[in-house]
Amino acid sequence: xxxxxxxxxxxxxxxxxxxxxxxxxxxxxxxxxxxxxxxxxxxxxxxxxxxxxxxxxxxxxxxxxxxxxxxxxxxxxxxxxxxxxxxxxxxxxxxxxxxxxxxxxxxxxxxxxxxxxxxxxxxxxxxxxxxxxxxxxxxxxxxxxxxxxxxxxxxxxxxxxxxxxxxxxxxxxxxxxxxxxxxxxxxxxxxxxxxxxxxxxxxxxxxxxxxxxxxxxxxxxxxxxxxxxxxxxxxxxxxxxxxxxxxxxxxxxxxxxxxxxx
Numbered sequence: 001x002x003x004x005x006x007x008x009x010x011x012x013x014x015x016x017x018x019x020x021x022x023x024x025x026x027x028x029x030x031x032x033x034x035x036x037x038x039x040x041x042x043x044x045x046x047x048x049x050x051x052x053x054x055x056x057x058x059x060x061x062x063x064x065x066x067x068x069x070x071x072x073x074x075x076x077x078x079x080x081x082x083x084x085x086x087x088x089x090x091x092x093x094x095x096x097x098x099x100x101x102x103x104x105x106x107x108x109x110x111x112x113x114x115x116x117x118x119x120x121x122x123x124x125x126x127x128x129x130x131x132x133x134x135x136x137x138x139x140x141x142x143x144x145x146x147x148x149x150x151x152x153x154x155x156x157x158x159x160x161x162x163x164x165x166x167x168x169x170x171x172x173x174x175x176x177x178x179x180x181x182x183x184x185x186x187x188x189x190x191x192x193x194x195x196x197x198x199x200x201x202x203x204x205x206x207x208x209x210x211x212x213x214x215x216x217x218x219x220x221x222x223x224x225x226x227x228x229x230x231x232x233x234x235x236x237x238x239x240x241x242x243x244x245x246x247x248x249x250x251x252x253x254x255x256x257x258x259x260x261x262x
Contacts, residue, residue: 001243002243003030003237003238003241003242003243004241004242004243005027005030005031005032005087005088005237005241005242006030006031006032007031007032007033008027008031008032008033008087008088008242009032009033009079009083009084009085009086009087009088010024010027010032010033010034010035010086010087010088010089010090011034011035011037011075011079011086011088011089011090011127012024012027012034012035012036012037012090012092013037013064013066013089013090013091013092013093013119013123014037014038014066014092014093014094015036015037015038015047015090015092016036016037016038016039016040016043016044016047016061017038017043017047017193018192018193018194018229019092019142019187019190019192019229019232019233020036020090020092020142021036021047021051021229022229022230022232022233023090023092023140023142023232023233023236023237024036024047024051024059024090025051025054025055025233026230026233026234026236026237027057027088027237028051028052028054028055028057028058028059029054029055029057030237030241031057032057032087032088033057033058033059033060033083034051034057034058034059034060035059035060035061035062035075035078035079035082035083036048036051036059036060036061036062037061037062037063037064037066037075038061038063038064039063039064039065040063041061041063044061044062044063045061047061048060048061060082062075062078066093066115066119066123067093067111067114067115067118067119068114069118069122072119072122072123072126073122073126076123076126076127076130079126079130080130085130085131085133085134086127086130086131086134086137087131087134087136087137087138087242088137088138088139088140088240088241089123089124089127089131089137089138089139089140090139090140090142090236090240091119091120091123091124091139091140091141091142091164092142093115093116093119093120093142094115094194095116095144095154095157095194096111096112096115096116096154096156096157096160097112097156098153098154098198098201099155099156101155108156109156112156112157112159112160113160115160116156116157116160116161116163116164117160117163117164117167120141120164120167121164121167124139124167124171127139128171128175128180131175131178131180132175132178132180135178135179136178136179136180136242137175137178137179137180137181138180138181138182138239138240138241138242138244139168139171139180139181139182139183139240140182140183140184140185140236140239140240141164141165141168141182141183141184141185142185142186142187142236143161143164143165143184143185143186143187143251144157144161144186144187145186145187145188145253145255145258145259146158146161146162146186147161147162147165147184147186147251148186148251148253148259148261149259149260149261153198153202164184165184165251168182168183168184168249169184169249172248172249173249176248176249181239181244181245181247181248182248182249183239183240183244183247183248183249183250183251183252184250184251184252185232185235185236185239185251185252185253185254186251186252186253186254186255187227187232187254187255188221188227188253188254188255188256188258188259189217189218189221189226189227189255189256189258190226190227190228190229190231190232190254191226191227191228191229192229195226199213199214199217214226220258221255221256221257221258222256222257222258223256223257224256225256226256227254227255227256231254232254235252235254236254239252
């Protein structure tokens with residue numbers, strides 16, 4: 001299926017590795033020009049070169065910490081300089097850390113607020129004028145299954161990602177007439193570095209071998225295994241493509257059937 005992304009201008013936040021990287025790769029594979037971001041310059045440059053070499057598309061790295069307002073401002077100045085317009089924004093950020101509620105500090109909450117909520121608020125605010133000028137746009141927010149069914153060890157994610165979901169739902173109605181479609185995609189157990197780290201932590205806390213922990217978790221998923229970043233990207237990029245012309249304000253969980261909530 002042609003996703004109608006050839007020569008489109010795409011920005012993918014937090015895309016030097018994991019899910020963000022695979023989404024950027026998929027857009028480039030579909031013929032889009034892509035700006036990728038990350039905090040570590042060497043990793044980011046290698047990722048950009050790898051994706052460009054594999055797809056033949058333009059992939060431009062720009063070092064950005066999405067939790068910092070000044071970095072988002074610098075990034076969108078670069079987008080205007082590099083592209084002039086913006087067809088697609090993928091708002092992504094690394095997950096906030098695991099905390100114990102009773103022992104948490106206010107700084108933990110403010111840091112998660114900046115990383116998880118304000119990174120999207122600022123990116124959406126900066127992207128909307130470019131899309132309105134362009135006469136069209138697609139936005140995708142990378143959330144978590146925690147917006148449907150809270151994950152006990154990820155309290156900060158549960159709270160702030162739900163806030164971004166509400167933001168997306170509101171903006172989707174406000175900007176639908178401008179042909180700016182905004183959707184949310186939530187990964188379940190996708191085989192990334194973050195999931196592996198959580199598995200190691202949980203296995204250690206429960207005093208079981210890592211392999212046993214992972215086996216038990218995967219047995220709880222109806223499909224019976226972890227998903228891959230590539231599988232996640234395939235679904236996410238369709239919603240953030242110009243083949244999608246009538247879906248907006250929706251949340252899609254890509255979780256192998258894990259979440260039981262409606």
